[in-house]
Amino acid sequence: MPLFEQEGSPRGRLRVFVRAQLPLLLATAFVVAVVAVAVPAAMTSPVFLLGVGVIALASLGAAVLPWETVSPNALMSVAVVDIAGVAFIRAELLDDIPSIGMLAIFPILWLAYGFHRSAVLLAVAGALFITSYGFAYGGTWPTTALQWANVITLPALIIAVAVVVNAASSQLRRNRERLLVAHDSQAAALRTSQDNELLSRAILDTVTAGVAFYDSDNRLVVANDSASALTGLVGFRLDEPPYAGENVLVADRSTTIPFDQQIIPRALRGEVIDEHVEWLGPAGAQVAIMASARQVHRPDGDLLGTVIIAYDITELAQAIDIREEFLTTVSHELRTPLTSMTGYLELLEESLPEGDATSARYLEVIARNTKTLRDRIADLLAATEAETLAEPRPVHMGTIVDTAIVAVSGHASARGQLLDVRRNDTAPAWVQGDAVQLRKALVELLTNAIKFSPTESRITIEQDTTDSEVIVTVHDRGPGLDRGERAQMFDRFYRTPFARANAIQGFGLGLAQVKNTIDGHGGRLSVASAAQRGTRVTVAIPRDKTA
Template identity: 50%
Template structure:
């Protein structure tokens, strides 16, 4: 259909009729009434009758014929019929009603506006036909320039207006096409955005974690069902300040966390939270969550918002609690009889006849194994996560290493190994001497246990950039990257330890890391299968930053 129509429908056909043909039909009716006044005898002439008849048929065809079923260009026939009707009516009425030429405006503008180039060509030829047909009808041509001017001026002006309309229509078509393309692209982008949002929400609702994203102004943008469920347990909604509730406890399951220290307020203030544990809900329905948060930025550095992720770790927390209770129970239950056995062995040793060497050797073996058992029970007691205190003093690092070396000398000698110490003295640090000795002793003991018999164990110490580094190296099977991720886990033992039947519970490195962590330090591993292994204790020279020097103590927490 022409531009007047917005769609190939019956409603569109009626819209074209109302905008294009009806004004022409009304104009013809008006001219007929004028003719009845000024030239009534002309109404019965063949030209007038045929002209009005063609106009009536064209008008009827425009409203009745289902043009939407055919090619849109076929409706140009109605406009052509209108031009023919104007030519016939004008031929008879022009000497009496010169304004009859204005009827040509309606079909010519329709052609110029609605049918592109073909319509413009038909409009120009139609204007020429209307002008020349009147001469043929009367059988005489104008004789003077004035007569010619009167004849051609109005049609020429009408064609000029048609040209302007044609140019404007082309521009409108281009703009309409661009708008249509832009609208289609926008619709496609909107559909894609909605699809992406649906996929994202589907993923968020599938993962076993509560996820919430707040924009850069702190307004909730998106959150999955699990995140809403977690906050509803506490008694607040994710999209309503203050984003905190009453039933929130710290990891100890006792301390109440203030509103401003709960996860969402902290995250929205810009804090980066890593693996923070809280207990949510009333006492009889508490669940444990582990939450993390981070800020999200565009490539240009502009802040987009904050994402918060929380996992339900209730089962894990309960399992850890059961394990801790089991360790405490087993440790205490074993410690009591072990202490009694040790005491009675001392009594038996006092009563033995010195001359009975065989029996004394048996008692020594039992005593040694009992001491080993006592040591293992002590490791279990350390493993259940009880709290200790660090007694911070200014100490000589070399003295700590010498003490640890003496404690491991017999074990090293049994494997044909020597412990070599190298470092620049004096080197002082603020630390707990006893705990640091335990940590270094554990590293040397491990180096002896897992090192190649007959090879040396090297202990090096130095200060660098305000840090004390104690490195223990040996030659042995090495530690793979997969093993390095687990060596500090409680009860973990490497395949090498199991295959070589090396005794231990797998708690030594766990205790080592707890000691180093309490000093605000790190344990570094440099190893690979088949290469020498180096464990390095890295501590601040001034001691833990969180503990003022005048207090002289810090809390030691074993990792859970």
């Protein structure tokens, strides 16, 4: 128990002595002083002196003997010896000092409070011994009910107090055990929380991305050094509004972004940000970042906060710029002499003598390959230029599909392939868009299907219309794409291993241009494919319900 609990150390033994035995020792010393003044004759009584000596020896034993090396219940022997000492003192002084029996409360309460419930029996037995020994010592017993009442009242009250104290002690012991369990559980939870915090901090400081988390009141909770370094380039702090700065530019590196449209203010307003690119810092020291942001909600839907992640993509952005500049330069440098070659080729064709079939055939080959080279250069130039949507106007996708099929039908026929068109329109197939760009995108999808499908195979073109979209699907019977190939198929200059192994011509730009066109029309692209099972590419464009 907290009051009399014995620790396995000399210090614990001393604590028990001070709290349990010392009060009885001091009370006994007080009684000795009172007896010396008020009842000096008792000072020579062997029984009185025996009682005082017994208590003194018990006190010495409680203070000196190494009880901590024995069972804690061994200390009950000290309390029992104390009861014997009190019985001797009471037997001698009861007539002169009737309240002397109060000394019994110290060892009896110790038994009742400091030990288990079985010790109450010792306390009761001790109270009975104190009472009965007085009668035995005096040689007379009470003869009336009043005398018996006067004799047993004090021991009975002491016993009652002992029982109550023991019950309280048991309850306190159980509460303490529960508190210890709760304390250990809380301590373990605290350690786990601290470990998780250390782990989270280590992860935040290890990743190369800048990470910041704001609570539901838009107060910064945590941010790593990378995040602080990125905002330092712009001149604002993560923990102080407006969470924005002057030198924040869009991807063109020249247009300034207003404060309220920068990443953190947008994220704290609840906007979902996916891979948004900005340039930070003054000219000559700019850093490109790609940022994403999400709100975090508890399982019950309450807002926990907002997490913002930004990656430094400066090297990648600069590499892309260098690539674009290289492609633009090479394309222009190639196109200039090619234009001259084309002009002289036309002059040769005009000056060719009639009947020179051999030269005409050679010039035809040169002209055809010159056109192919011109188309390839045009593709390279298109790859370096952002395609913009012309003035949108109502376009019927059925017409787009028909003209695209006509454009590739010769190529398909040469390979013995069948273009199977299926229309399941349930509503007018009108969209808002650019007919030229849409036709070019669909021609590219069909050309790709023709190139990668086996000869004499079937290529299916399906057109469907829903209430909100016009959907065109191109299904080939080619080698199919695995997961990694599907993830890269719309990247510029990507060519599948099958295309490289089979020397299928192309720069890997067509599907990238298709994606740009569909994105520009607010549409979506999806791909379903598996190795050796063909590929289904689906284009969905928002339907124009007003046309």
